Amino acid sequence: QNNNYNNGTTSKGSDGYSNQRIYSSQTKGYNQQQNRLYSNNYGQQNGGYLMSNTQNQYTMPSIQHHTNxxxxxxxxxxxxxxxxxxxxxxxxxxxxxxxxxxxxxxxxxxxxxxxxxxxxxxxxxxxxxxxxxxxxxxxxxxxxxxxxxxTAYEWYFAETNRRDAERFLEQPHNGKGTFLIRPSDTNQGQESLSVLDLNKDKHFHVKHYRIRRTNQGMYYISSKATFSTLKELVDYYRTNPDGLCCLLTRPCRKFEPTVPADRHGLLELDRSQLSRIELIGKGNYGEVYRGKYGQRDVAIKCMKTDTRDRIYNVDAFLDEAKKMKDLKHKNIVCLYGVCTQEEPIFIVTEFLINGCLLNYLRDGQGRNLKFKTILDFA
CATH class of the missing domain: 2.30.30.40 (SH3 Domains)
Known part of the structure; x- marks a missing residue:
């Protein structure tokens, strides 16, 4: 998604790297590791802000904000x-x-x-x-x-394909034996086991194993050992490699989803529950702050109040929110609501913490990314 501060246009890009959601001023990609990097264009002074949700161990879905x-x-x-x-x-x-x-x-x-x-x-x-x-x-x-x-198990990754599994497992915080189970790409109704291992050159790579079923419904990778549940299979290979590349050590890390947005259209939020903490961007229409809505981290876009053509600017400012409310997807920045009853007018959205994508790639951790990873961003 491109949240252009000047005209409110939005567009959606392609999948990004390792479960990281990558949002640039042109595209919004997503990689299913579930670290999310957003870059929203808020004028020429700040290329945007990029944020990463890495609180919990499961990729949290986007929370569509609810209110009564x-x-x-x-x-x-x-x-x-x-x-x-x-x-x-x-x-x-x-x-x-x-x-x-x-x-x-x-x-x-x-x-x-x-x-x-x-x-x-x-x-x-x-x-x-x-x-x-x-x-x-x-x-x-x-x-x-x-x-x-x-999906109640930490090691099961629904809606994850082979390439996504490799992205998730190849994250720097994972070590040998990190694993996940996912739906099979080629055999509908079956699962695959993906495991991070070291090759002869001591470089990490991912190996994949098909999990088959017997006529009686038992799970197995090798016919020598069958199991009535996937949990029993996982528990077995955590203590006995039995033909796998290595022991299974720990499930691949997951991250929290985003809280869903409201169900009733543009939600008027309680202004008293909002607090602005830090200025993170500026644009033609106003400023963007990192803040809190209750206990929730949010981005607060504040409209300038000293503009001449105020009525036109209010309509243009809120047009972005009206478009965002109809875009509900895990790869799209989530709108929480607006504050329009007093000045200044606020748009409150999901917050992402890693700053501008361009700066991340030039000056931040992104400087050390491999070309294949950067290509995935695009």
């Missing part, structure tokens, strides 16, 4: 006792989530079990009870998974 308009959360009983019911829909949290209580959001820790009460009213936000705290509220659907879903 008109304080509807007052109708929610926030201390409900859960009754035993064999028909309960139980999910498990894949990441920590610190919800905004004024929006009726439910906080939880990774591993908490959640009883889902309503998953149809809003696509991206489900009403749930945290079975640990007995509190009730809305949770981002991309932060949780069904209790028997493979």
């Amino acid at each position: 308009n008109n304080n509807n959360n007052n109708n929610i009983n926030t201390n409900i006792n859960s009754k035993s019911n064999s028909n309960k829909l139980i999910y498990v949290a894949n990441y920590d989530f610190n919800g905004t209580s004024t929006a009726g959001e439910l906080s939880f820790f990774k591993g908490d079990r959640l009883e889902i009460l309503d998953k149809y009213t809003y696509n991206d936000w489900w009403q749930a009870t945290n079975l640990r705290t007995k509190r009730l509220g809305y949770v981002p659907a991309n932060y949780i998974s069904a209790i028997n879903d493979l």
